Amino acid sequence: MIPVVRSSQPAVLRKNSAKWLTKLREAQTQYQVLNSAPDAKIAQVKEAKRRVDNAQNKYRHSAVKDALDNMFHGKCAYCESKITIVTYGAIEHFFPKSVHIELTFEWRNLLFSCDLCNDVNHKGTNFPLDGNGNPLLIDPTDGITDPRTHLEFVWDGIAGVASIFGRDQRGRAVETIFDLNGINRRKELVNHRSRYIKRLFALLRLAQQGDNEAIALLREACDPSAEYSAFALACIRPYLS
Ligand SMILES: [Zn+2]
Structure with missing residues (x-):
């Protein structure tokens, strides 16, 4: 790992992140209501889940991926392997989006990682905290931590x-x-x-x-x-x- 200087936020996030978060929260609320309703049909619940996934996946915009690829020189934020020779790589949420929904579209929370570092066997949602609730893992773009x-x-x-x-x-x-x-x-x-x-x-x-x-x-x-x-x-x- 090396420290990485974060580039400016892509325009697509600046324009849309607040709107996308509102839509994601709405979709999640609808899904939770349907999922706990005893008379909801399975097809309705599945459709509501699909809407959540669609709303969440807006962060996978090509302009976001390109900006991260440039920022990290096509390398993984964690293992420093060159990613883009053999795969497109993953947009990684430093604070897991499953816990911190409010950071799903936050530029400062997005990193570039290889598929293996991003895999459930490694980072996935693994995000250990110290006794004060601070992350143990290192965000190479935080401007503080080398x-x-x-x-x-x-x-x-x-x-x-x-x-x-x-x-x-x-x-x-x-x-x-x-x-x-x-x-x-x-x-x-x-x-x-x-x-x-x-x-x-x-x-x-x-x-x-x-x-x-x-x-x-x-x-x-x-x-x-x-x-x-x-x-x-x-x-x-x-x-x-
Ligand atoms: Zn890696």
Whole structure:
């Protein structure tokens, strides 16, 4: 994870978010009334639910997706993998929309994430809070929190493994929920990231011998648009002049 500067709100949200929220609340009220009415027909309840889903899904506007894609350089807010090479990615609600309906169309609550980080096995509606009710997970766009103060990026050159460990409770929540070290199901994430970081260290050896192309490639790897740039900044940047 790296800090990301939030861009300005897309016009479609500025124009419509209040209206969309009103319609979503109305649709939800109608659904709740029908769902608890003993004489309601199943078809009526299903139709009411469909209206809720339609009202909720307005946030999936292409202009919103494009703005998030640009803001995050096509990378996942949480695992920093490049998303848009192989999939369209997901619009992720930092505060879950199932709990915070009022934030469904709020620009400041929207992030860009890969399908796996967004999956129910990882973030889904998992949103742990500390003892004061504050989120343990990290919003990289909040302008206050640098995720890298909570996470440690460790390269094991002998095992050839690039690991990300939480430095504190918040970092450990990120590490665990997104399975950043492949303890559960995301072994391919760790394998892919480790192979990539291994190549960077091979380039570093060339760079230290004065290879200008290697130096240029490593500088690119430290750019915020590069995959796993947090790792490159922590482990490679200190060795570049
Ligand atoms: Zn991800």
